[in-house]
Amino acid sequence: EAQRRRFLPAIARGEELWCQGYSEPEAGSDLAGLRTVAVRDGGGYRVSGQKIWTSLAGEADWCFVLARTDPGERRHRGLSFLLVPMDQPGRIEVRPIRQMSGTAEFNEVFFDGARAPHVVGGEGAGWRVAMGLLARERGVSTLVQQIGFAAELAAVIAAAVRGGAVRDPALREQLVRQWAELRVMRWNALRTLGAAGDPGAPSVAKLLWGGWHQRLGELAMRVRGAAAALGPVDWSAGAPYELDALQRLFLFTRADTLYGGSDEIQRNIIAERVLGLPRLER
Template sequence: MNFREEVRAWLEANLTGEFAGARGLGGPGREHEGHELRVAWERRLGAAGWTCLGWPEEYGGRDASLSDQVAFHEEYARANAPARVGHIGEGLIGPTILEYGTEEQKRRFLPPIRSGEELWCQGYSEPEAGSDLAGVQTRAVLQGGEWVVTGQKVWTSLAHVADWCFVLARTEPGSERHRGLSYLLVPMRQPGVEVRPIMQLTGTGEFNEVFFDGARTAAANVLGASGEGWRVAMATLGYERGASTLGQQIGFRRELQTVIDTARRTGAADDPVLRDRLVRAWLELEIMRFNALRTMTSLSAGEPGPEVSIAKLYWSEWHRRLGELAQAAQGREGLVARGEPYDLNDLQRLYLFSRADTIYAGSSEIQRNIIAERTLGLPKG
């Protein structure tokens, strides 16, 4: 049995019984769905060795090749398995700890990420430091062997269920921009941390504001050297474009097929203009896959190319257009919630949440600047 077959067989055998109802739960705009069940599923994955596949065996991973990691994410998506609750820990802070952490930090933080026992959130954006992350004003000072953190973070996904947050904070008084920042690991369940949900267009609240008012963490919980947080933070962002993107595209393909089926049912597909838009969406999704495969090839060779910069811009703009197509395919029925008080169907939710795709994880404007300056070598605006 090859690796892909092993993944497929395990998912088929385990998405049964108590987890039979977990299929399809969660995801962007739907993170409220079946949270406790999905946490239990995360721990089932961890116990069976299906989390953190690319990590070294020494730290609980499988040292899996990039192609095996892609195979896992593709089969996971094909099985319609529930959206992962531990993806921020596994995909972002875990690799950052592996690269920059001390041995003590690795032994403390990596095992509960791998097992699904501790969940993480990302404390980067602030009201005055979104796309311009270097404008961070959250501050931390050392007092009695602890960092004392004061400030506000915003758009913090899953902060309301997280146990820990990796926080970019200004630790050198008088410093500006990229200098004087530190990358701190801060426990969320303590006095001095307040989480306020931000209501989204979908009626759900997976984004949050987080207020730190004298929150504390041990002096040793700084990743990398104090004052060098910008370098560590940029490394974390580099892990966002990994093997999971090909699994994401299988989800996109499922959504597109639902839009096509809906257009046929409502008669919207009789419109030649809408049919043309559907064909374009299919073609662009194929291009997205080819670009992702090129990205994986360059990453395997250790030589990331311009397609890495293009990926987020491309998929977010495509997915936003798909949301608009979803509304067009539904016609008038897409304009009214199917029940009280605000019971949205999947395509309505797709339309509303996809409006955010071109903003979070780096807005399209910022992505275009990165491509222009770092890939094409154009002068800064």
């Protein structure tokens, strides 16, 4: 309760920004293989290790870090969900990962004995807390995301009207199909609010919106036609390139089937936990 009072109001007001410290160089889909460790220190912990692909780590005030607190346990056991303040010079280093587009949204984050004053759910409960949070990211949180999706679809439709692509019957049909699917996704996301305990619900939602958003990016490029491939007038200026909103939409949506757990992992979860299929050799 004390953590709720301390952190939730500032999150809701957008005053404190957070980043997600799950993935590591050797632990992405296989998150339970993570190597970051934390040892008790006074009332809190000291964290050491490396995270990667940490979105907006350079802007975040706090990071929630999944780390091993019990070296005697393996895999999902012995992990804890720690809250780490990012402003710790000498103890936390954030290195931006520059992409082809010239932007650097995500980062490598190195922890060297960084202070973690809070543990969520108690020591050793990290996997349960992290999976609970991931289920929200894959499922219910899309209710908010869909406000953005609707605005992006409106921009694609406006570009189709402006550029004349609406006269192409095939593209026209795809625009309507995209709109109808967005409605279905919204109703489905609303249903997941009451589907706690259904192990497949977040994975179904993630598969739906990841694929839908990726198709929207592709449709945006088809609507623009050949002009979609055009870059800035003066390429010599180098990265970051001044791409327009639809080009950025297309490029970013390539990642939709990866972050938050890839499509393959969502299908594995459904196969094993819902359909009861035997686990494949890893």
